[in-house]
Amino acid sequence: xxxxxxxxxxxxxxxxxxxxxxxxxxxxxxxxxxxxxxxxxxxxxxxxxxxxxxxxxxxxxxxxxxxxxxxxxxxxxxxxxxxxxxxxxxxxxxxxxxxxxxxxxxxxxxxxxxxxxxxxxxxxxxxxxxxxxxxxxxxxxxxxxxxxxxxx
Amino acid sequence: xxxxxxxxxxxxxxxxxxxxxxxxxxxxxxxxxxxxxxxxxxxxxxxxxxxxxxxxxxxxxxxxxxxxxxxxxxxxxxxxxxxxxxxxxxxxxxxxxxxxxxxxxxxxxxxxxxxxxxxxxxxxxxxxxxxxxxxxxxxxxxxxxxxxxxxx
DNA sequence: AATGAAAAGATATGGGC
DNA sequence: GCCCATATCTTTTCATT
Numbered sequence: 652x653x654x655x656x657x658x659x660x661x662x663x664x665x666x667x668x669x670x671x672x673x674x675x676x677x678x679x680x681x682x683x684x685x686x687x688x689x690x691x692x693x694x695x696x697x698x699x700x701x702x703x704x705x706x707x708x709x710x711x712x713x714x715x716x717x718x719x720x721x722x723x724x725x726x727x728x729x730x731x732x733x734x735x736x737x738x739x740x741x742x743x744x745x746x747x748x749x750x751x752x753x754x755x756x757x758x759x760x761x762x763x764x765x766x767x768x769x770x771x772x773x774x775x776x777x778x779x780x781x782x783x784x785x786x787x788x789x790x791x792x793x794x795x796x797x798x799x800x801x802x803x
Numbered sequence: 804x805x806x807x808x809x810x811x812x813x814x815x816x817x818x819x820x821x822x823x824x825x826x827x828x829x830x831x832x833x834x835x836x837x838x839x840x841x842x843x844x845x846x847x848x849x850x851x852x853x854x855x856x857x858x859x860x861x862x863x864x865x866x867x868x869x870x871x872x873x874x875x876x877x878x879x880x881x882x883x884x885x886x887x888x889x890x891x892x893x894x895x896x897x898x899x900x901x902x903x904x905x906x907x908x909x910x911x912x913x914x915x916x917x918x919x920x921x922x923x924x925x926x927x928x929x930x931x932x933x934x935x936x937x938x939x940x941x942x943x944x945x946x947x948x949x950x951x952x953x954x955x
Numbered sequence: 956a957a958t959g960a961a962a963a964g965a966t967a968t969g970g971g972c
Numbered sequence: 973g974c975c976c977a978t979a980t981c982t983t984t985t986c987a988t989t
Contacts, residue, residue, distance in 0.1 A: 824982085825981075836982075840982070840983070
């Protein structure tokens with residue numbers, strides 16, 4: 652789908668605050684509220700906007716530990732297999748196939764180090780995983796949503 | 804701040820859809836709309852809820868390339884220095900200090916490989932960076948918000 | 956301290972143009 | 973795309989537990 656400059660600004664405003672009213676957005680992009688809503692509906696149904704979510708402080712909900720784990724897999728492993736395995740574990744918040752030495756990179760959140768160790772054990776028990784290399788997050792410096800070129 | 808079971812369910816519902824109405828949430832947690840609003844206000848002001856955002860398909864807004872870059876830094880580098888440097892680049896969507904060989908891990912999104920290369924050059928030009936190791940994302944298998952133990 | 960009911964104002968949403 | 977009408981939602985006030 653092709654986005655014009657107004658669509659991009661609407662998306663950028665919704666990324667900044669998903670609960671903005673259509674009227675507020677409209678005031679900023681010089682459209683009426685119904686016009687904004689129609690664009691947002693179109694952006695949603697076309698898949699540009701995948702949903703609206705809430706940014707939660709992980710520590711506040713009891714998840715204080717975070718890690719990135721490189722997976723080294725057997726030769727015949729497919730991305731689909733990794734996906735299925737990753738989705739089995741609610742602690743996996745991100746998973747990517749990557750270039751370089753590792754085959755995949757998995758982003759984990761866990762309650763504490765004990766929980767993390769347990770998830771790592773479960774991951775390493777997957778039949779296609781030959782080895783892993785973990786980076787435990789010491790501090791989260793930056794974490795932002797996908798930037799949208801806003802064309803201000 | 805201490806969250807009770809109802810707070811956790813409210814947070815989980817808002818993570819699933821940040822635009823749910825207070826009445827809808829209230830119907831699911833057996834509270835009136837004003838009661839839900841008061842809890843959400845409290846969760847926001849206490850920092851449990853950091854904000855509401857929109858999940859965008861990066862490809863749809865012109866960002867087709869993604870990478871994770873390990874940074875190796877000089878001995879005297881502080882997390883604050885890395886934070887400042889990372890925030891200078893809008894392509895940095897995540898940055899973390901980590902245990903292991905690397906000092907930091909940076910998550911980048913860029914329009915294309917050329918753009919990514921240019922960002923990498925800028926990162927490597929930071930005075931405290933001694934070397935980098937890049938993993939280019941071949942496919943995004945999983946990407947979900949922080950899970951909230953929902954206690955259903 | 957937290958809740959529900961009611962009321963007022965703001966917003967969402969569909970139809971007509 | 974806009975304007976309008978109505979349904980729904982948000983938010984404040986107030987009384988109750």
